[in-house]
Amino acid sequence: MQADWELVRAPPRPDLAGAVLGYTGYREHRAEPILRREVPVLVLPLIVNFAAPFMLSVAGGQSTAPQGFAAGLIDRPVLVSSTGLAACVQVDFTPAGAYGFFQLDQRDMAGRIVDLDDLGELRLLGPRLRECRSWADCFALLDRVISQRLARGRSLSPEVAGGLAWLTARRGRGRMRDLAAAAGWSERHLTRRFVSETGVGPKTIARILRFEHARELAGQQEPGGWAAIAQAAGYADQAHMTREFAALCGLPPTALARNDAGEHGILESA
Known part of the structure:
Protein backbone atom coordinates (compact mmCIF):
# COMPACT_ATOMS: atom_id res chain seq x y z
CA MET A 1 0.00 0.00 0.00
CA GLN A 2 2.90 2.43 0.70
CA ALA A 3 4.59 1.73 -2.62
CA ASP A 4 4.27 4.35 -5.32
CA TRP A 5 3.23 1.71 -7.82
CA GLU A 6 1.92 -1.82 -7.38
CA LEU A 7 0.92 -4.29 -10.08
CA VAL A 8 -0.15 -7.85 -9.30
CA ARG A 9 -1.09 -10.25 -12.09
CA ALA A 10 -2.60 -13.72 -11.85
CA PRO A 11 -3.97 -16.28 -14.29
CA PRO A 12 -7.57 -17.46 -14.07
CA ARG A 13 -8.52 -20.92 -12.95
CA PRO A 14 -7.37 -23.43 -15.60
CA ASP A 15 -10.91 -24.19 -16.77
CA LEU A 16 -11.43 -20.47 -17.55
CA ALA A 17 -8.29 -20.09 -19.68
CA GLY A 18 -10.20 -19.86 -22.97
CA ALA A 19 -12.42 -17.10 -21.63
CA VAL A 20 -10.09 -15.03 -19.44
CA LEU A 21 -6.56 -13.96 -20.30
CA GLY A 22 -5.75 -12.85 -16.76
CA TYR A 23 -6.44 -10.69 -13.72
CA THR A 24 -4.63 -7.55 -12.63
CA GLY A 25 -4.63 -5.72 -9.32
CA TYR A 26 -3.27 -2.20 -9.60
CA ARG A 27 -2.48 0.70 -7.27
CA GLU A 28 -0.68 3.92 -8.08
CA HIS A 29 0.04 6.89 -5.81
CA ARG A 30 1.40 10.04 -7.41
CA ALA A 31 1.28 13.71 -6.54
CA GLU A 32 0.30 14.68 -10.07
CA PRO A 33 -2.53 13.54 -12.39
CA ILE A 34 -1.95 10.49 -14.58
CA LEU A 35 -2.93 10.35 -18.24
CA ARG A 36 -2.53 7.23 -20.36
CA ARG A 37 -3.47 6.32 -23.90
CA GLU A 38 -5.12 2.93 -24.34
CA VAL A 39 -4.85 1.55 -27.86
CA PRO A 40 -6.82 -1.23 -29.59
CA VAL A 41 -6.13 -4.80 -28.52
CA LEU A 42 -8.12 -8.00 -28.92
CA VAL A 43 -9.12 -7.89 -25.26
CA LEU A 44 -12.37 -6.87 -23.59
CA PRO A 45 -11.69 -5.51 -20.08
CA LEU A 46 -13.85 -5.29 -17.00
CA ILE A 47 -12.54 -2.86 -14.37
CA VAL A 48 -13.72 -2.09 -10.83
CA ASN A 49 -12.21 1.00 -9.18
CA PHE A 50 -11.38 1.13 -5.48
CA ALA A 51 -10.27 4.78 -5.55
CA ALA A 52 -11.56 7.77 -7.50
CA PRO A 53 -12.96 6.66 -10.88
CA PHE A 54 -10.99 7.07 -14.06
CA MET A 55 -12.13 9.60 -16.63
CA LEU A 56 -12.33 7.81 -19.98
CA SER A 57 -12.57 9.59 -23.31
CA VAL A 58 -13.09 7.57 -26.49
CA ALA A 59 -11.72 9.38 -29.53
CA GLY A 60 -14.64 10.89 -31.40
CA GLY A 61 -17.12 9.52 -28.84
CA GLN A 62 -18.16 9.41 -25.23
CA SER A 63 -16.49 10.70 -22.09
CA THR A 64 -17.45 9.01 -18.83
CA ALA A 65 -16.20 8.33 -15.30
CA PRO A 66 -17.87 5.16 -13.98
CA GLN A 67 -16.83 3.48 -10.74
CA GLY A 68 -16.85 0.16 -12.56
CA PHE A 69 -17.09 -0.51 -16.28
CA ALA A 70 -16.60 -2.90 -19.15
CA ALA A 71 -15.48 -2.11 -22.67
CA GLY A 72 -16.23 -3.77 -25.96
CA LEU A 73 -13.74 -4.03 -28.80
CA ILE A 74 -12.73 -0.46 -29.70
CA ASP A 75 -10.86 0.47 -32.88
CA ARG A 76 -9.89 3.96 -31.67
CA PRO A 77 -7.68 5.31 -28.88
CA VAL A 78 -9.09 5.88 -25.40
CA LEU A 79 -7.54 8.47 -23.07
CA VAL A 80 -7.66 7.44 -19.41
CA SER A 81 -6.97 10.01 -16.71
CA SER A 82 -6.92 9.84 -12.92
CA THR A 83 -6.15 12.20 -10.07
CA GLY A 84 -2.89 10.38 -9.33
CA LEU A 85 -4.47 8.07 -6.75
CA ALA A 86 -5.60 4.99 -8.64
CA ALA A 87 -6.61 1.52 -7.49
CA CYS A 88 -8.55 -1.10 -9.40
CA VAL A 89 -8.93 -4.74 -10.32
CA GLN A 90 -9.15 -5.70 -13.99
CA VAL A 91 -10.32 -8.79 -15.84
CA ASP A 92 -9.17 -9.27 -19.43
CA PHE A 93 -11.68 -11.33 -21.41
CA THR A 94 -11.17 -12.97 -24.76
CA PRO A 95 -13.93 -12.30 -27.33
CA ALA A 96 -15.32 -15.77 -26.57
CA GLY A 97 -15.26 -15.11 -22.83
CA ALA A 98 -16.94 -11.72 -23.18
CA TYR A 99 -19.71 -13.21 -25.33
CA GLY A 100 -20.51 -15.78 -22.66
CA PHE A 101 -19.94 -13.61 -19.58
CA PHE A 102 -21.78 -10.40 -20.47
CA GLN A 103 -24.64 -12.27 -22.15
CA LEU A 104 -25.24 -9.40 -24.57
CA ASP A 105 -25.31 -8.90 -28.29
CA GLN A 106 -21.78 -7.57 -28.60
CA ARG A 107 -22.98 -4.81 -30.91
CA ASP A 108 -24.28 -3.18 -27.72
CA MET A 109 -20.72 -3.00 -26.33
CA ALA A 110 -18.50 -2.47 -29.38
CA GLY A 111 -16.75 0.90 -29.40
CA ARG A 112 -18.23 1.79 -26.00
CA ILE A 113 -17.45 2.07 -22.31
CA VAL A 114 -20.36 0.48 -20.42
CA ASP A 115 -21.05 1.30 -16.77
CA LEU A 116 -21.46 -1.83 -14.63
CA ASP A 117 -24.59 -0.22 -13.18
CA ASP A 118 -26.13 -0.72 -16.63
CA LEU A 119 -25.25 -4.43 -16.75
CA GLY A 120 -27.90 -5.95 -14.48
CA GLU A 121 -26.60 -8.10 -11.65
CA LEU A 122 -23.01 -7.17 -12.50
CA ARG A 123 -23.64 -3.92 -10.64
CA LEU A 124 -23.23 -6.00 -7.45
CA LEU A 125 -19.73 -7.13 -8.40
CA GLY A 126 -18.04 -3.89 -7.34
CA PRO A 127 -19.26 -3.95 -3.71
CA ARG A 128 -18.29 -7.63 -3.40
CA LEU A 129 -14.77 -7.00 -4.68
CA ARG A 130 -14.30 -4.02 -2.38
CA GLU A 131 -14.94 -6.31 0.61
CA CYS A 132 -12.00 -8.57 -0.34
CA ARG A 133 -8.97 -8.39 1.95
CA SER A 134 -6.30 -9.16 -0.66
CA TRP A 135 -5.71 -9.38 -4.40
CA ALA A 136 -5.79 -13.16 -4.09
CA ASP A 137 -9.27 -12.95 -2.55
CA CYS A 138 -10.38 -10.68 -5.42
CA PHE A 139 -9.09 -13.10 -8.02
CA ALA A 140 -10.70 -16.11 -6.32
CA LEU A 141 -14.05 -14.28 -6.22
CA LEU A 142 -13.74 -13.45 -9.90
CA ASP A 143 -13.02 -17.11 -10.70
CA ARG A 144 -16.28 -18.10 -9.02
CA VAL A 145 -18.42 -15.34 -10.54
CA ILE A 146 -17.09 -15.83 -14.06
CA SER A 147 -17.47 -19.60 -13.88
CA GLN A 148 -21.10 -19.27 -12.77
CA ARG A 149 -21.98 -16.80 -15.53
CA LEU A 150 -20.24 -18.78 -18.25
CA ALA A 151 -22.11 -21.91 -17.18
CA ARG A 152 -25.41 -20.25 -18.08
CA GLY A 153 -24.08 -18.06 -20.92
CA ARG A 154 -23.63 -18.63 -24.63
CA SER A 155 -20.75 -19.89 -26.70
CA LEU A 156 -19.46 -18.49 -29.94
CA SER A 157 -20.67 -20.34 -33.01
Missing part, protein backbone atom coordinates in the same frame (compact mmCIF):
# COMPACT_ATOMS: atom_id res chain seq x y z
CA PRO A 158 -18.05 -22.84 -34.25
CA GLU A 159 -17.64 -20.78 -37.43
CA VAL A 160 -16.91 -17.50 -35.60
CA ALA A 161 -14.65 -19.25 -33.07
CA GLY A 162 -12.82 -20.90 -35.96
CA GLY A 163 -12.60 -17.58 -37.79
CA LEU A 164 -11.04 -15.91 -34.78
CA ALA A 165 -8.49 -18.72 -34.54
CA TRP A 166 -7.79 -18.38 -38.29
CA LEU A 167 -7.17 -14.64 -38.01
CA THR A 168 -5.13 -14.94 -34.81
CA ALA A 169 -2.86 -17.63 -36.24
CA ARG A 170 -2.13 -15.34 -39.22
CA ARG A 171 -1.71 -12.19 -37.06
CA GLY A 172 -4.47 -10.51 -39.08
CA ARG A 173 -3.08 -11.41 -42.50
CA GLY A 174 -5.12 -13.19 -45.13
CA ARG A 175 -8.03 -12.49 -47.46
CA MET A 176 -11.58 -12.31 -46.17
CA ARG A 177 -12.75 -14.54 -49.04
CA ASP A 178 -10.40 -17.27 -47.77
CA LEU A 179 -11.70 -16.85 -44.23
CA ALA A 180 -15.29 -17.07 -45.46
CA ALA A 181 -14.47 -20.18 -47.49
CA ALA A 182 -12.90 -21.81 -44.41
CA ALA A 183 -16.11 -21.07 -42.46
CA GLY A 184 -18.36 -22.29 -45.30
CA TRP A 185 -20.24 -18.99 -45.38
CA SER A 186 -20.53 -16.04 -47.74
CA GLU A 187 -18.44 -12.99 -46.81
CA ARG A 188 -21.61 -11.05 -46.04
CA HIS A 189 -23.01 -13.70 -43.70
CA LEU A 190 -19.60 -14.12 -42.05
CA THR A 191 -19.44 -10.40 -41.34
CA ARG A 192 -22.99 -10.34 -39.90
CA ARG A 193 -22.20 -13.20 -37.51
CA PHE A 194 -18.88 -11.72 -36.44
CA VAL A 195 -20.55 -8.40 -35.68
CA SER A 196 -23.31 -10.10 -33.66
CA GLU A 197 -20.95 -12.29 -31.63
CA THR A 198 -17.81 -10.12 -31.28
CA GLY A 199 -19.20 -6.63 -31.90
CA VAL A 200 -17.06 -5.96 -34.97
CA GLY A 201 -16.46 -7.51 -38.36
CA PRO A 202 -13.52 -9.74 -39.24
CA LYS A 203 -11.76 -6.91 -41.10
CA THR A 204 -11.66 -4.84 -37.90
CA ILE A 205 -10.29 -7.77 -35.95
CA ALA A 206 -7.64 -8.26 -38.63
CA ARG A 207 -6.66 -4.57 -38.37
CA ILE A 208 -6.26 -4.84 -34.60
CA LEU A 209 -4.19 -8.02 -34.89
CA ARG A 210 -1.86 -6.44 -37.48
CA PHE A 211 -1.49 -3.37 -35.27
CA GLU A 212 -0.63 -5.55 -32.25
CA HIS A 213 1.95 -7.41 -34.33
CA ALA A 214 3.56 -4.18 -35.54
CA ARG A 215 3.80 -2.86 -31.97
CA GLU A 216 5.39 -6.11 -30.87
CA LEU A 217 7.96 -5.94 -33.66
CA ALA A 218 8.72 -2.30 -32.85
CA GLY A 219 9.44 -3.27 -29.25
CA GLN A 220 11.94 -5.85 -30.44
CA GLN A 221 13.81 -3.18 -32.46
CA GLU A 222 14.15 -5.43 -35.47
CA PRO A 223 16.69 -4.38 -38.14
CA GLY A 224 15.28 -2.63 -41.17
CA GLY A 225 13.27 -0.01 -39.33
CA TRP A 226 9.62 0.80 -39.87
CA ALA A 227 9.58 -0.30 -43.51
CA ALA A 228 10.62 -3.81 -42.48
CA ILE A 229 8.08 -3.81 -39.66
CA ALA A 230 5.31 -2.79 -42.06
CA GLN A 231 6.18 -5.62 -44.42
CA ALA A 232 6.46 -8.22 -41.64
CA ALA A 233 3.13 -7.17 -40.10
CA GLY A 234 1.25 -7.48 -43.38
CA TYR A 235 0.80 -3.84 -44.42
CA ALA A 236 1.00 -2.84 -48.09
CA ASP A 237 3.84 -0.44 -47.27
CA GLN A 238 5.08 1.90 -44.54
CA ALA A 239 2.61 4.62 -45.54
CA HIS A 240 -0.28 2.18 -45.10
CA MET A 241 1.00 1.25 -41.63
CA THR A 242 1.36 4.91 -40.65
CA ARG A 243 -2.26 5.60 -41.68
CA GLU A 244 -3.46 2.62 -39.67
CA PHE A 245 -1.52 3.72 -36.58
CA ALA A 246 -3.07 7.19 -36.85
CA ALA A 247 -6.57 5.72 -37.16
CA LEU A 248 -6.21 3.13 -34.40
CA CYS A 249 -4.13 4.93 -31.78
CA GLY A 250 -4.02 8.57 -32.88
CA LEU A 251 -0.22 8.63 -33.13
CA PRO A 252 2.37 7.91 -35.81
CA PRO A 253 4.51 4.81 -35.16
CA THR A 254 7.55 6.73 -33.89
CA ALA A 255 5.51 8.70 -31.33
CA LEU A 256 3.74 5.59 -30.09
CA ALA A 257 7.05 3.75 -29.63
CA ARG A 258 8.58 6.75 -27.85
CA ASN A 259 5.71 7.08 -25.36
CA ASP A 260 5.30 3.37 -24.62
CA ALA A 261 6.41 2.76 -21.01
CA GLY A 262 5.77 -0.98 -20.87
CA GLU A 263 3.72 -2.00 -17.83
CA HIS A 264 3.13 1.68 -17.00
CA GLY A 265 1.23 2.06 -20.28
CA ILE A 266 1.46 4.66 -23.02
CA LEU A 267 2.06 7.83 -21.06
CA GLU A 268 0.75 11.25 -22.07
CA SER A 269 1.31 14.73 -20.73
CA ALA A 270 -1.51 15.34 -18.23
Whole structure:
Protein backbone atom coordinates (compact mmCIF):
# COMPACT_ATOMS: atom_id res chain seq x y z
CA MET A 1 0.00 0.00 0.00
CA GLN A 2 2.90 2.43 0.70
CA ALA A 3 4.59 1.73 -2.62
CA ASP A 4 4.27 4.35 -5.32
CA TRP A 5 3.23 1.71 -7.82
CA GLU A 6 1.92 -1.82 -7.38
CA LEU A 7 0.92 -4.29 -10.08
CA VAL A 8 -0.15 -7.85 -9.30
CA ARG A 9 -1.09 -10.25 -12.09
CA ALA A 10 -2.60 -13.72 -11.85
CA PRO A 11 -3.97 -16.28 -14.29
CA PRO A 12 -7.57 -17.46 -14.07
CA ARG A 13 -8.52 -20.92 -12.95
CA PRO A 14 -7.37 -23.43 -15.60
CA ASP A 15 -10.91 -24.19 -16.77
CA LEU A 16 -11.43 -20.47 -17.55
CA ALA A 17 -8.29 -20.09 -19.68
CA GLY A 18 -10.20 -19.86 -22.97
CA ALA A 19 -12.42 -17.10 -21.63
CA VAL A 20 -10.09 -15.03 -19.44
CA LEU A 21 -6.56 -13.96 -20.30
CA GLY A 22 -5.75 -12.85 -16.76
CA TYR A 23 -6.44 -10.69 -13.72
CA THR A 24 -4.63 -7.55 -12.63
CA GLY A 25 -4.63 -5.72 -9.32
CA TYR A 26 -3.27 -2.20 -9.60
CA ARG A 27 -2.48 0.70 -7.27
CA GLU A 28 -0.68 3.92 -8.08
CA HIS A 29 0.04 6.89 -5.81
CA ARG A 30 1.40 10.04 -7.41
CA ALA A 31 1.28 13.71 -6.54
CA GLU A 32 0.30 14.68 -10.07
CA PRO A 33 -2.53 13.54 -12.39
CA ILE A 34 -1.95 10.49 -14.58
CA LEU A 35 -2.93 10.35 -18.24
CA ARG A 36 -2.53 7.23 -20.36
CA ARG A 37 -3.47 6.32 -23.90
CA GLU A 38 -5.12 2.93 -24.34
CA VAL A 39 -4.85 1.55 -27.86
CA PRO A 40 -6.82 -1.23 -29.59
CA VAL A 41 -6.13 -4.80 -28.52
CA LEU A 42 -8.12 -8.00 -28.92
CA VAL A 43 -9.12 -7.89 -25.26
CA LEU A 44 -12.37 -6.87 -23.59
CA PRO A 45 -11.69 -5.51 -20.08
CA LEU A 46 -13.85 -5.29 -17.00
CA ILE A 47 -12.54 -2.86 -14.37
CA VAL A 48 -13.72 -2.09 -10.83
CA ASN A 49 -12.21 1.00 -9.18
CA PHE A 50 -11.38 1.13 -5.48
CA ALA A 51 -10.27 4.78 -5.55
CA ALA A 52 -11.56 7.77 -7.50
CA PRO A 53 -12.96 6.66 -10.88
CA PHE A 54 -10.99 7.07 -14.06
CA MET A 55 -12.13 9.60 -16.63
CA LEU A 56 -12.33 7.81 -19.98
CA SER A 57 -12.57 9.59 -23.31
CA VAL A 58 -13.09 7.57 -26.49
CA ALA A 59 -11.72 9.38 -29.53
CA GLY A 60 -14.64 10.89 -31.40
CA GLY A 61 -17.12 9.52 -28.84
CA GLN A 62 -18.16 9.41 -25.23
CA SER A 63 -16.49 10.70 -22.09
CA THR A 64 -17.45 9.01 -18.83
CA ALA A 65 -16.20 8.33 -15.30
CA PRO A 66 -17.87 5.16 -13.98
CA GLN A 67 -16.83 3.48 -10.74
CA GLY A 68 -16.85 0.16 -12.56
CA PHE A 69 -17.09 -0.51 -16.28
CA ALA A 70 -16.60 -2.90 -19.15
CA ALA A 71 -15.48 -2.11 -22.67
CA GLY A 72 -16.23 -3.77 -25.96
CA LEU A 73 -13.74 -4.03 -28.80
CA ILE A 74 -12.73 -0.46 -29.70
CA ASP A 75 -10.86 0.47 -32.88
CA ARG A 76 -9.89 3.96 -31.67
CA PRO A 77 -7.68 5.31 -28.88
CA VAL A 78 -9.09 5.88 -25.40
CA LEU A 79 -7.54 8.47 -23.07
CA VAL A 80 -7.66 7.44 -19.41
CA SER A 81 -6.97 10.01 -16.71
CA SER A 82 -6.92 9.84 -12.92
CA THR A 83 -6.15 12.20 -10.07
CA GLY A 84 -2.89 10.38 -9.33
CA LEU A 85 -4.47 8.07 -6.75
CA ALA A 86 -5.60 4.99 -8.64
CA ALA A 87 -6.61 1.52 -7.49
CA CYS A 88 -8.55 -1.10 -9.40
CA VAL A 89 -8.93 -4.74 -10.32
CA GLN A 90 -9.15 -5.70 -13.99
CA VAL A 91 -10.32 -8.79 -15.84
CA ASP A 92 -9.17 -9.27 -19.43
CA PHE A 93 -11.68 -11.33 -21.41
CA THR A 94 -11.17 -12.97 -24.76
CA PRO A 95 -13.93 -12.30 -27.33
CA ALA A 96 -15.32 -15.77 -26.57
CA GLY A 97 -15.26 -15.11 -22.83
CA ALA A 98 -16.94 -11.72 -23.18
CA TYR A 99 -19.71 -13.21 -25.33
CA GLY A 100 -20.51 -15.78 -22.66
CA PHE A 101 -19.94 -13.61 -19.58
CA PHE A 102 -21.78 -10.40 -20.47
CA GLN A 103 -24.64 -12.27 -22.15
CA LEU A 104 -25.24 -9.40 -24.57
CA ASP A 105 -25.31 -8.90 -28.29
CA GLN A 106 -21.78 -7.57 -28.60
CA ARG A 107 -22.98 -4.81 -30.91
CA ASP A 108 -24.28 -3.18 -27.72
CA MET A 109 -20.72 -3.00 -26.33
CA ALA A 110 -18.50 -2.47 -29.38
CA GLY A 111 -16.75 0.90 -29.40
CA ARG A 112 -18.23 1.79 -26.00
CA ILE A 113 -17.45 2.07 -22.31
CA VAL A 114 -20.36 0.48 -20.42
CA ASP A 115 -21.05 1.30 -16.77
CA LEU A 116 -21.46 -1.83 -14.63
CA ASP A 117 -24.59 -0.22 -13.18
CA ASP A 118 -26.13 -0.72 -16.63
CA LEU A 119 -25.25 -4.43 -16.75
CA GLY A 120 -27.90 -5.95 -14.48
CA GLU A 121 -26.60 -8.10 -11.65
CA LEU A 122 -23.01 -7.17 -12.50
CA ARG A 123 -23.64 -3.92 -10.64
CA LEU A 124 -23.23 -6.00 -7.45
CA LEU A 125 -19.73 -7.13 -8.40
CA GLY A 126 -18.04 -3.89 -7.34
CA PRO A 127 -19.26 -3.95 -3.71
CA ARG A 128 -18.29 -7.63 -3.40
CA LEU A 129 -14.77 -7.00 -4.68
CA ARG A 130 -14.30 -4.02 -2.38
CA GLU A 131 -14.94 -6.31 0.61
CA CYS A 132 -12.00 -8.57 -0.34
CA ARG A 133 -8.97 -8.39 1.95
CA SER A 134 -6.30 -9.16 -0.66
CA TRP A 135 -5.71 -9.38 -4.40
CA ALA A 136 -5.79 -13.16 -4.09
CA ASP A 137 -9.27 -12.95 -2.55
CA CYS A 138 -10.38 -10.68 -5.42
CA PHE A 139 -9.09 -13.10 -8.02
CA ALA A 140 -10.70 -16.11 -6.32
CA LEU A 141 -14.05 -14.28 -6.22
CA LEU A 142 -13.74 -13.45 -9.90
CA ASP A 143 -13.02 -17.11 -10.70
CA ARG A 144 -16.28 -18.10 -9.02
CA VAL A 145 -18.42 -15.34 -10.54
CA ILE A 146 -17.09 -15.83 -14.06
CA SER A 147 -17.47 -19.60 -13.88
CA GLN A 148 -21.10 -19.27 -12.77
CA ARG A 149 -21.98 -16.80 -15.53
CA LEU A 150 -20.24 -18.78 -18.25
CA ALA A 151 -22.11 -21.91 -17.18
CA ARG A 152 -25.41 -20.25 -18.08
CA GLY A 153 -24.08 -18.06 -20.92
CA ARG A 154 -23.63 -18.63 -24.63
CA SER A 155 -20.75 -19.89 -26.70
CA LEU A 156 -19.46 -18.49 -29.94
CA SER A 157 -20.67 -20.34 -33.01
CA PRO A 158 -18.05 -22.84 -34.25
CA GLU A 159 -17.64 -20.78 -37.43
CA VAL A 160 -16.91 -17.50 -35.60
CA ALA A 161 -14.65 -19.25 -33.07
CA GLY A 162 -12.82 -20.90 -35.96
CA GLY A 163 -12.60 -17.58 -37.79
CA LEU A 164 -11.04 -15.91 -34.78
CA ALA A 165 -8.49 -18.72 -34.54
CA TRP A 166 -7.79 -18.38 -38.29
CA LEU A 167 -7.17 -14.64 -38.01
CA THR A 168 -5.13 -14.94 -34.81
CA ALA A 169 -2.86 -17.63 -36.24
CA ARG A 170 -2.13 -15.34 -39.22
CA ARG A 171 -1.71 -12.19 -37.06
CA GLY A 172 -4.47 -10.51 -39.08
CA ARG A 173 -3.08 -11.41 -42.50
CA GLY A 174 -5.12 -13.19 -45.13
CA ARG A 175 -8.03 -12.49 -47.46
CA MET A 176 -11.58 -12.31 -46.17
CA ARG A 177 -12.75 -14.54 -49.04
CA ASP A 178 -10.40 -17.27 -47.77
CA LEU A 179 -11.70 -16.85 -44.23
CA ALA A 180 -15.29 -17.07 -45.46
CA ALA A 181 -14.47 -20.18 -47.49
CA ALA A 182 -12.90 -21.81 -44.41
CA ALA A 183 -16.11 -21.07 -42.46
CA GLY A 184 -18.36 -22.29 -45.30
CA TRP A 185 -20.24 -18.99 -45.38
CA SER A 186 -20.53 -16.04 -47.74
CA GLU A 187 -18.44 -12.99 -46.81
CA ARG A 188 -21.61 -11.05 -46.04
CA HIS A 189 -23.01 -13.70 -43.70
CA LEU A 190 -19.60 -14.12 -42.05
CA THR A 191 -19.44 -10.40 -41.34
CA ARG A 192 -22.99 -10.34 -39.90
CA ARG A 193 -22.20 -13.20 -37.51
CA PHE A 194 -18.88 -11.72 -36.44
CA VAL A 195 -20.55 -8.40 -35.68
CA SER A 196 -23.31 -10.10 -33.66
CA GLU A 197 -20.95 -12.29 -31.63
CA THR A 198 -17.81 -10.12 -31.28
CA GLY A 199 -19.20 -6.63 -31.90
CA VAL A 200 -17.06 -5.96 -34.97
CA GLY A 201 -16.46 -7.51 -38.36
CA PRO A 202 -13.52 -9.74 -39.24
CA LYS A 203 -11.76 -6.91 -41.10
CA THR A 204 -11.66 -4.84 -37.90
CA ILE A 205 -10.29 -7.77 -35.95
CA ALA A 206 -7.64 -8.26 -38.63
CA ARG A 207 -6.66 -4.57 -38.37
CA ILE A 208 -6.26 -4.84 -34.60
CA LEU A 209 -4.19 -8.02 -34.89
CA ARG A 210 -1.86 -6.44 -37.48
CA PHE A 211 -1.49 -3.37 -35.27
CA GLU A 212 -0.63 -5.55 -32.25
CA HIS A 213 1.95 -7.41 -34.33
CA ALA A 214 3.56 -4.18 -35.54
CA ARG A 215 3.80 -2.86 -31.97
CA GLU A 216 5.39 -6.11 -30.87
CA LEU A 217 7.96 -5.94 -33.66
CA ALA A 218 8.72 -2.30 -32.85
CA GLY A 219 9.44 -3.27 -29.25
CA GLN A 220 11.94 -5.85 -30.44
CA GLN A 221 13.81 -3.18 -32.46
CA GLU A 222 14.15 -5.43 -35.47
CA PRO A 223 16.69 -4.38 -38.14
CA GLY A 224 15.28 -2.63 -41.17
CA GLY A 225 13.27 -0.01 -39.33
CA TRP A 226 9.62 0.80 -39.87
CA ALA A 227 9.58 -0.30 -43.51
CA ALA A 228 10.62 -3.81 -42.48
CA ILE A 229 8.08 -3.81 -39.66
CA ALA A 230 5.31 -2.79 -42.06
CA GLN A 231 6.18 -5.62 -44.42
CA ALA A 232 6.46 -8.22 -41.64
CA ALA A 233 3.13 -7.17 -40.10
CA GLY A 234 1.25 -7.48 -43.38
CA TYR A 235 0.80 -3.84 -44.42
CA ALA A 236 1.00 -2.84 -48.09
CA ASP A 237 3.84 -0.44 -47.27
CA GLN A 238 5.08 1.90 -44.54
CA ALA A 239 2.61 4.62 -45.54
CA HIS A 240 -0.28 2.18 -45.10
CA MET A 241 1.00 1.25 -41.63
CA THR A 242 1.36 4.91 -40.65
CA ARG A 243 -2.26 5.60 -41.68
CA GLU A 244 -3.46 2.62 -39.67
CA PHE A 245 -1.52 3.72 -36.58
CA ALA A 246 -3.07 7.19 -36.85
CA ALA A 247 -6.57 5.72 -37.16
CA LEU A 248 -6.21 3.13 -34.40
CA CYS A 249 -4.13 4.93 -31.78
CA GLY A 250 -4.02 8.57 -32.88
CA LEU A 251 -0.22 8.63 -33.13
CA PRO A 252 2.37 7.91 -35.81
CA PRO A 253 4.51 4.81 -35.16
CA THR A 254 7.55 6.73 -33.89
CA ALA A 255 5.51 8.70 -31.33
CA LEU A 256 3.74 5.59 -30.09
CA ALA A 257 7.05 3.75 -29.63
CA ARG A 258 8.58 6.75 -27.85
CA ASN A 259 5.71 7.08 -25.36
CA ASP A 260 5.30 3.37 -24.62
CA ALA A 261 6.41 2.76 -21.01
CA GLY A 262 5.77 -0.98 -20.87
CA GLU A 263 3.72 -2.00 -17.83
CA HIS A 264 3.13 1.68 -17.00
CA GLY A 265 1.23 2.06 -20.28
CA ILE A 266 1.46 4.66 -23.02
CA LEU A 267 2.06 7.83 -21.06
CA GLU A 268 0.75 11.25 -22.07
CA SER A 269 1.31 14.73 -20.73
CA ALA A 270 -1.51 15.34 -18.23
